[in-house]
Amino acid sequence: MEVENKYVTIKDHIDGHPSESNFELRSAPLSLSIEEGTADIIVKNIYLSIDPYQLNRMKRCSPSQNSVKGAAQLVPGKEIDAIGIGRVVASGNDEFKKDDMVYGQLAWQEYTVVHLGTVLTKIDKPEFPLSYYLGPLGTSGFTAYAGLYDICKVKNGEKVFVSTASGSVGNLVGQFAKLSGCYVVGSTGSKSKVDMLKEKLGFDEAFNYKEEPDLNSALRRYFPEGIDVYFDNVGAEMLEAAVANMNPFGRVAACGAISEYTEKGRRAAALNMMDVIYKRINIRGYLVSDYFGGHLQDEFLSATADHVRHGRIHVLEDVSRGVESIPSAFAGLFRGDNVGKKLVQVAEF
Amino acid sequence: MEVENKYVTIKDHIDGHPSESNFELRSAPLSLSIEEGTADIIVKNIYLSIDPYQLNRMKRCSPSQNSVKGAAQLVPGKEIDAIGIGRVVASGNDEFKKDDMVYGQLAWQEYTVVHLGTVLTKIDKPEFPLSYYLGPLGTSGFTAYAGLYDICKVKNGEKVFVSTASGSVGNLVGQFAKLSGCYVVGSTGSKSKVDMLKEKLGFDEAFNYKEEPDLNSALRRYFPEGIDVYFDNVGAEMLEAAVANMNPFGRVAACGAISEYTEKGRRAAALNMMDVIYKRINIRGYLVSDYFGGHLQDEFLSATADHVRHGRIHVLEDVSRGVESIPSAFAGLFRGDNVGKKLVQVAEF
Numbered sequence: 001m002e003v004e005n006k007y008v009t010i011k012d013h014i015d016g017h018p019s020e021s022n023f024e025l026r027s028a029p030l031s032l033s034i035e036e037g038t039a040d041i042i043v044k045n046i047y048l049s050i051d052p053y054q055l056n057r058m059k060r061c062s063p064s065q066n067s068v069k070g071a072a073q074l075v076p077g078k079e080i081d082a083i084g085i086g087r088v089v090a091s092g093n094d095e096f097k098k099d100d101m102v103y104g105q106l107a108w109q110e111y112t113v114v115h116l117g118t119v120l121t122k123i124d125k126p127e128f129p130l131s132y133y134l135g136p137l138g139t140s141g142f143t144a145y146a147g148l149y150d151i152c153k154v155k156n157g158e159k160v161f162v163s164t165a166s167g168s169v170g171n172l173v174g175q176f177a178k179l180s181g182c183y184v185v186g187s188t189g190s191k192s193k194v195d196m197l198k199e200k201l202g203f204d205e206a207f208n209y210k211e212e213p214d215l216n217s218a219l220r221r222y223f224p225e226g227i228d229v230y231f232d233n234v235g236a237e238m239l240e241a242a243v244a245n246m247n248p249f250g251r252v253a254a255c256g257a258i259s260e261y262t263e264k265g266r267r268a269a270a271l272n273m274m275d276v277i278y279k280r281i282n283i284r285g286y287l288v289s290d291y292f293g294g295h296l297q298d299e300f301l302s303a304t305a306d307h308v309r310h311g312r313i314h315v316l317e318d319v320s321r322g323v324e325s326i327p328s329a330f331a332g333l334f335r336g337d338n339v340g341k342k343l344v345q346v347a348e349f
Numbered sequence: 350m351e352v353e354n355k356y357v358t359i360k361d362h363i364d365g366h367p368s369e370s371n372f373e374l375r376s377a378p379l380s381l382s383i384e385e386g387t388a389d390i391i392v393k394n395i396y397l398s399i400d401p402y403q404l405n406r407m408k409r410c411s412p413s414q415n416s417v418k419g420a421a422q423l424v425p426g427k428e429i430d431a432i433g434i435g436r437v438v439a440s441g442n443d444e445f446k447k448d449d450m451v452y453g454q455l456a457w458q459e460y461t462v463v464h465l466g467t468v469l470t471k472i473d474k475p476e477f478p479l480s481y482y483l484g485p486l487g488t489s490g491f492t493a494y495a496g497l498y499d500i501c502k503v504k505n506g507e508k509v510f511v512s513t514a515s516g517s518v519g520n521l522v523g524q525f526a527k528l529s530g531c532y533v534v535g536s537t538g539s540k541s542k543v544d545m546l547k548e549k550l551g552f553d554e555a556f557n558y559k560e561e562p563d564l565n566s567a568l569r570r571y572f573p574e575g576i577d578v579y580f581d582n583v584g585a586e587m588l589e590a591a592v593a594n595m596n597p598f599g600r601v602a603a604c605g606a607i608s609e610y611t612e613k614g615r616r617a618a619a620l621n622m623m624d625v626i627y628k629r630i631n632i633r634g635y636l637v638s639d640y641f642g643g644h645l646q647d648e649f650l651s652a653t654a655d656h657v658r659h660g661r662i663h664v665l666e667d668v669s670r671g672v673e674s675i676p677s678a679f680a681g682l683f684r685g686d687n688v689g690k691k692l693v694q695v696a697e698f
């Protein structure tokens with residue numbers, strides 16, 4: 001059987017803010033049977049993860065592209081690989097059989113041919129809705145967990161600040177930190193998100209950064225006792241303000257720098273190194289992929305599943321439907337359209 | 350017996366580059382006998398340590414002044430406490446007796462009255478010249494050692510960059526790193542210092558930063574395989590360039606930011622956070638005082654004494670004489686006058 005396999009690609013490399021017009025929907029014929037002599041697996045994609053870091057792969061040039069395997073530059077016209085969940089429709093690999101549900105490196109398309117060597121994990125008898133394995137139980141949750149507990153080694157009672165607090169990772173950082181007995185403040189981009197963070201997710205405080213002309217004094221107001229841990233998703237001025245308001249031995253998990261991704265020129269965090277030195281601040285960049293398969297992953301999965309099972313974590317999802325919706329889902333990340341984890345559902349189960 | 354105790358003080362708080370005219374020599378009568386009922390110790394100072402960080406204490410306002418005990422703001426007209434070595438001339442404390450040689454918190458003056466609670470350590474039967482206990486075997490050496498081995502966890506074969514490489518700490522960072530089997534490059538401020546680093550201290554390379562219009566490309570030239578560890582004494586553009594040239598999992602020991610100390614306005618390292626994140630760079634501020642009395646101190650002392658004993662470390666000292674020479678000794682630090690550890694000898698043994 002052959003299908004027309006729809007996929008989303010970039011027309012050209014992107015500089016600056018992405019918009020729907022940077023993308024196009026294409027299709028290519030695909031046979032749904034395995035090519036002889038290969039260990040390929042054909043997956044019908046169900047949920048695809050939509051993440052800001054992909055913008056760095058779409059650029060003509062980015063520091064990210066040389067450093068990390070999974071961050072390789074994307075090629076205009078070609079498929080865009082991305083984390084997702086799907087169902088096996090054909091398999092040349094003994095470890096996978098038809099109708100297995102799988103999680104791993106798929107692509108922004110309807111069907112993905114997964115070659116031997118690509119990381120793909122079976123989801124056996126899923127206890128939770130499938131989409132959760134891309135959110136709290138997937139890379140978003142693990143990113144939050146590793147940053148908070150391994151990079152920052154957060155302790156009960158500490159004061160935690162998180163930016164893009166209603167994003168896929170940020171909302172979970174705040175929820176984990178609350179579960180660890182911390183005082184938690186989040187920054188976000190609208191009044192309704194501020195309300196949601198405080199009322200639904202239990203943040204102690206939240207503020208709309210767009211209404212704060214001086215981030216430094218905003219943080220001083222929300223952290224009269226200083227910041228112990230800053231989970232940074234934005235970089236630039238927010239990072240500067242957080243460092244200025246940090247307590248001695250403060251820690252920064254440098255997870256994302258979304259305010260720097262969309263700039264064509266140079267935009268950077270102008271850090272006062274005297275603060276960094278005298279307050280013995282530790283700023284540490286990290287990637288969740290370094291933790292894949294390590295002991296922290298088991299700990300994360302078991303702790304988080306337990307939280308979700310007992311309703312201690314609210315799952316925030318923002319789901320669009322159809323492969324056609326990927327361009328606006330992605331561009332919307334940079335407009336603050338999404339609340340929680342942004343997913344595109346490209347097929348029913 | 351009473352003496353006129355000469356001391357150096359600041360006339361007013363200093364902003365910007367310090368010069369000799371910011372200081373004045375004063376004196377006050379001092380009785381060389383212990384006040385009844387106290388546990389004071391009177392020390393005749395021999396060597397005093399002259400260190401750049403003191404400038405931050407002389408400022409009207411500095412982030413350092415609120416963070417750390419030993420960095421409290423100095424008061425114009427008053428004594429300037431500083432690390433030094435001296436001889437006990439009178440003691441009301443059973444732990445110290447006349448003629449003991451001591452090391453610890455003294456001041457930029459001829460005699461210092463040390464009150465109970467001030468850290469003071471006896472130097473019993475010194476194996477090395479006394480001044481070494483302020484250099485390789487003192488805070489300079491320990492700062493280098495802690496930054497390299499604890500903060501950066503440097504490993505054999507790694508590529509190490511150190512700025513102000515002919516300064517009190519920098520020269521020892523380079524020498525320790527060479528002893529650990531690293532490739533070592535230092536930046537400094539003159540041709541003669543470049544030659545000294547390479548010929549006398551065994552640095553693999555060294556360069557004069559004043560002759561490099563583009564630090565980024567200079568570092569690319571000296572580190573074709575990238576930087577694993579950067580020991581930062583200067584901050585600002587040098588730190589930016591080092592981060593840009595860093596390898597994945599690179600580490601920065603943020604020890605000093607001398608290029609930022611002398612600025613009146615804001616001067617900062619504009620870090621590209623995308624580099625920090627994707628290369629998982631760790632930037633960590635630290636103060637050697639946090640290590641005092643810990644297990645690392647014993648390790649440092651025993652390893653370094655052994656290096657010095659066997660001539661594996663060259664001791665670079667730059668000694669001026671007389672309390673009057675303190676202002677030019679201090680101002681000279683910021684002009685790059687010193688080679689190695691700057692000391693003022695205020696008395697003979």
